[in-house]
Amino acid sequence: MTTLLEVERLTKRFGGVTAVDDCSFAVEQGTITGLIGPNGSGKTTVFNLITGYLRADSGRILFSGRPLTKSDPAALYRAGLSRTFQQARIFPRLCALDNLIVAAGHSWHSLFARRRGRDDSRRARELLDEFGLAAHAEHPAGELSYGQRKLLEFASVLMSEPRLVLLDEPTAGVNPTLVETMERHIRRRHAAGFSFLIVEHDMSLVMRLCDPVIVLDRGTRIAAGSPDAVRADPAVLDAYLGQ
Ligand SMILES: Nc1ncnc2c1ncn2[C@@H]1O[C@H](COP(=O)(O)OP(=O)(O)O)[C@@H](O)[C@H]1O
Ligand SMILES: [Mg+2]
Numbered sequence: 001m002t003t004l005l006e007v008e009r010l011t012k013r014f015g016g017v018t019a020v021d022d023c024s025f026a027v028e029q030g031t032i033t034g035l036i037g038p039n040g041s042g043k044t045t046v047f048n049l050i051t052g053y054l055r056a057d058s059g060r061i062l063f064s065g066r067p068l069t070k071s072d073p074a075a076l077y078r079a080g081l082s083r084t085f086q087q088a089r090i091f092p093r094l095c096a097l098d099n100l101i102v103a104a105g106h107s108w109h110s111l112f113a114r115r116r117g118r119d120d121s122r123r124a125r126e127l128l129d130e131f132g133l134a135a136h137a138e139h140p141a142g143e144l145s146y147g148q149r150k151l152l153e154f155a156s157v158l159m160s161e162p163r164l165v166l167l168d169e170p171t172a173g174v175n176p177t178l179v180e181t182m183e184r185h186i187r188r189r190h191a192a193g194f195s196f197l198i199v200e201h202d203m204s205l206v207m208r209l210c211d212p213v214i215v216l217d218r219g220t221r222i223a224a225g226s227p228d229a230v231r232a233d234p235a236v237l238d239a240y241l242g243q
Contacts, residue, residue, distance in 0.1 A: 002029040003065075004164050004195055005050070005081075010059035012045055012219075019045040021219035023059070027164065032186065032196040034210030034227075036203075038240055042219035043199045044086060047168050051083050052076055063164070080163035084170065086199075088153040092142025096133055096152055099141050100124035103156035120159070127155040131185065147178040154185060158194075165189070167198045171205060183209060207231065215239065 005027040012020040020042045027033045035043050048054040050061055052068065052075075061068045063081055076082075091099050104120045128134045131151045136144060141152055150170060157165055170186070171179045183205060186196060200206050206213060207227040215223040215230055217239035223230050230236055 003027070004029045004063065005197065006062040007046070007050065008060050008062070010046070010049060010061065011057045012042075012049055012054060013057055019219055020049065020056075023216065023220050025214045025221050025224060027195065027197050029163075029195050030193070031212065032190050032198060032210050034206045034213040035197060035199045035216065036201070036206055036213060037216035041216040041239075043216055044168060045219075046216070047083060047166055047199065051081065051166065077160055077162070080160070081166070082157045082160050082162040082164075083166035084150075084153045084157055084168055086168045086172065088146075088149040090141045090144075090149050090152055090156070093140055095136075095138050096128060096141050096144070097121075097124050097137040099152055100127055100156050100159050104159040123159065127158060131155045132181070147174040150174060150178075150182070151185075154182070158189065162194070164195045164197065167196060167200075169199055169201060171200065171202050179205060 003026050007023060007025050010020050010023045011018065023042065023046065035046065037043055045054065049056050050068075063076070063079065068076065091102065094102065101120050101124050104124070125134070125137065128137050131154070133148060133152060133155070136148070141149065144152060154167070154170065167186070170182050174182065179202065186198070186209065190196060198206075198210060211227060212225055213227050213230045214221055215233075215236050222235045222239055223233045
């Protein structure tokens with residue numbers, strides 16, 4: 001197996017709070033790896049460290065065997081690592097199509113240029129189709145429902161053809177039908193060769209979708225393994241019950 005992402009002894013403090021505490025784990029290529037843990041266990045902070053939105057106090061992160069040294073989300077994105085946010089980040093005034101074209105890494109200016117990359121436009125339309133958003137292509141993304149925004153954000157992350165996709169709570173606050181839709185999209189992309197690291201609080205979804213599952217508690221890894229192994233681990237039960 002090829003290791004895509006390695007997190008080594010990562011620590012991040014916010015004042016007196018150690019949000020991530022000597023945390024290590026790896027994501028192998030071709031997996032849908034789950035990252036779970038009670039509220040406040042450091043999952044989002046780990047994502048922010050990996051994607052360069054925060055700087056670690058110590059430890060290091062390797063992507064494709066190379067240490068990530070610069071805090072530069074855009075460079076990472078180009079290198080093949082992209083993410084969604086717990087609160088979907090889209091550009092509400094841009095139409096859905098332009099949200100995807102911007103996500104392909106073009107400048108704002110290119111939106112107004114006469115010749116935008118024809119390939120990008122085509123791919124953006126294909127993605128909107130795939131995600132059931134074609135009817136909204138020309139409408140401001142701000143008019144989309146909460147769930148549709150999550151789908152649009154997922155689609156926009158795919159514009160860069162990432163090797164590893166980080167999803168932060170992709171189904172938080174969406175209805176059961178949309179949970180199924182999101183799961184279908186993740187599975188389809190996984191079958192096409194994409195790897196995933198997913199933070200998710202919907203345990204039944206994690207248990208049927210992710211393998212391995214990594215469990216954080218108080219910023220550190222307390223378990224990792226198959227869904228069944230993790231579910232049977234007393235330390236995991238303790239962490240959730242002691243919340
Ligand atoms: N920007 C911040 N400033 C201060 N404390 C923070 C900040 N971000 C997160 N924390 C704290 O770090 C801990 C981990 O938070 P977070 O990574 O959001 O957890 P999770 O995503 O697992 O719920 C929590 O105690 C949280 O309050
Ligand atoms: Mg979080």
